[in-house]
């Protein structure tokens with residue numbers, strides 16, 4: 001155990017910090033769940049890319065700078081500490097990206113990853129269907145082989161920011177006679193292909209944050225398949241591991257929220273002090289975010305020594321989603337009667353950012369596999385308890 | 389000793405529920421909320437026709453003279469159907485204050501009659517609320533100036549709108565100048581009026597929170613019975629069952645606390661404030677949990693605008709800190725429980 005950063009790591013931190021200090025927009029961007037905000041965020045991603053900061057742990061040839069995971073954590077810490085915008089292309093960069101690294105052909109990597117790093121292509125995730133939510137193996141959308149093409153039919157839903165995105169990675173049934181986890185294929189679909197219809201769904205915050213997507217004889221070339229035909233479940237589970245595990249939600253994000261929460265408490269100390277559970281929740285938030293960070297450093301170290309993230313990714317997902325919820329609930333408690341005010345209200349505090357975050361935090365225990373499902377996985381696969 | 393409701397009270401609640409089910413369907417509320425004023429004269433008219441605006445008005449002034457205990461049932465129905473603020477504020481909270489004004493306030497009778505016939509909306513300001521609900525749409529505002537109570541026509545105030553996450557709530561910062569012409573009480577009398585008004589405001593919100601909790605539980609139970617995953621209703625999974633059972637448990641144990649508090653206010657009991665704060669905390673906890681577990685049981689559906697659950701969740705998140713946030717109410721409970729004069733223990737439930 002050696003808890004000192006190397007000179008190279010320190011220099012990297014300093015460089016990232018300095019660049020962010022000079023470049024992070026002073027005024028927060030519009031919400032990326034709106035067309036305007038989406039484009040502003042794309043613009044920001046391009047700036048990051050131009051300075052090789054969008055995907056630091058990717059190889060240089062693919063638009064990154066070949067950082068290791070410790071450097072990635074450092075980058076994330078600096079990124080969130082600076083108050084920089086949320087990552088609008090996270091479905092591509094953090095979920096599909098690593099999947100392609102592992103399962104993609106060389107040609108697919110060259111074709112998709114640099115454009116993804118530059119956010120020239122924005123990606124949406126197409127797994128869920130009306131009748132396949134927690135039970136993802138119930139997918140019925142089809143990708144039927146026809147010569148050198150797949151013909152797609154069916155419906156996906158809850159696809160985050162799909163109305164603004166360029167591409168979709170989805171799971172389709174390529175063997176119509178198959179059932180459950182078998183006979184699925186992982187396919188990449190350009191969202192402007194003929195036969196694709198995207199209908200926005202309004203989210204809790206009133207914005208068109210996700211969409212349902214209909215496929216009506218949509219043709220995509222066979223080279224858009226990732227992994228072997230019929231092996232889509234296996235590929236998708238790797239992606240899900242990234243989503244639940246380390247990548248999608250790095251600790252910096254929650255440590256930043258915890259720090260803001262402490263500041264909020266300090267600013268409202270007198271009123272907040274009347275409810276002793278608030279003080280406790282603020283301190284627990286800090287402890288929770290620290291524990292999450294420590295777990296990440298520990299995991300990253302083990303990965304460097306050749307370990308793999310397994311079913312314990314599910315513990316991660318529970319921890320970050322419930323921590324995020326708790327921090328935003330605590331903020332609402334501190335704000336008291338002003339907590340309900342939206343951004344347009346002149347008396348709202350900090351542009352109603354806590355309220356916005358509180359609404360989104362409600363989704364944390366649902367997306368990326370619900371927390372009930374994660375608990376089932378932990379109990380059955382990690383602990384070996386019998387299935388219900 | 390009989391800590392239950394009379395047949396009449398229960399029948400009354402049933403009738404109110406049936407009426408609101410017909411007249412205040414979620415689609416209708418959504419339509420109203422999307423309008424600028426956010427209030428429907430038509431709905432208010434129907435509510436008045438049913439006599440609901442006249443519940444608290446003394447019989448001498450053309451009302452039914454019902455007390456806080458009846459209102460603890462009524463407010464649950466208002467919560468269950470997410471009826472906007474001004475009804476409870478006008479017909480319960482403001483009415484309570486106005487009927488306690490001395491006869492010397494010459495417009496008292498006129499106001500009470502207009503409350504009864506549904507032709508007036510009254511907004512109530514209180515020091516505990518930074519903003520005033522429904523100030524923009526009120527005909528009359530009851531506003532504090534120190535201990536003084538002022539009854540101020542809408543034309544004499546400016547209202548700076550402060551939109552809430554709950555679209556059915558219309559909050560405003562009220563800018564106004566107190567004058568002797570608007571003053572209706574002051575000194576000890578004013579202080580006493582504001583104290584009781586606070587308890588009624590809190591009770592009103594507590595009852596609504598409880599009704600909202602029940603509504604979200606009902607919606608979630610229905611959804612969990614219908615939605616299938618893995619070939620079974622999701623309500624058959626223990627995790628989902630337990631989420632909803634926890635909510636039901638909270639609700640069951642908040643109800644009697646609310647009723648006891650309503651009784652204490654109706655009878656002007658010395659410890660009424662403690663019971664009222666206890667009720668607000670219990671009802672708030674139940675509602676907060678019902679929202680959290682409700683959205684969880686709904687999965688992504690619960691995170692949409694289209695599914696009605698969101699209307700009730702947002703109302704809970706908004707009302708939870710109105711008429712005193714949790715810190716305010718916990719302080720009042722702690723002040724009693726940890727105070728020297730506290731009479732605690734078995735046999736003290738009803739203050740013997």
Ligand SMILES: Cc1cc2nc3c(=O)[nH]c(=O)nc-3n(C[C@H](O)[C@H](O)[C@H](O)COP(=O)(O)OP(=O)(O)OC[C@H]3O[C@@H](n4cnc5c(N)ncnc54)[C@H](O)[C@@H]3O)c2cc1C
Nearest residue numbers: 125127128133134158159160367370372622625684687688
């Ligand atoms: C903000 C947001 C963004 C999303 N983005 C995307 C996206 O980009 N792409 C995409 O494909 N999907 C996306 N999703 C969908 C998400 O993956 C699903 O919501 C999730 O998998 C749950 O499915 P469901 O909503 O159908 O809920 P259901 O599966 O119907 O679950 C409802 C409830 O039942 C419980 N339940 C179900 N089965 C069991 C069981 N066996 N044991 C115990 N409890 C159970 C669940 O835990 C939940 O509480 C998003 C969702 C949200 C909220």
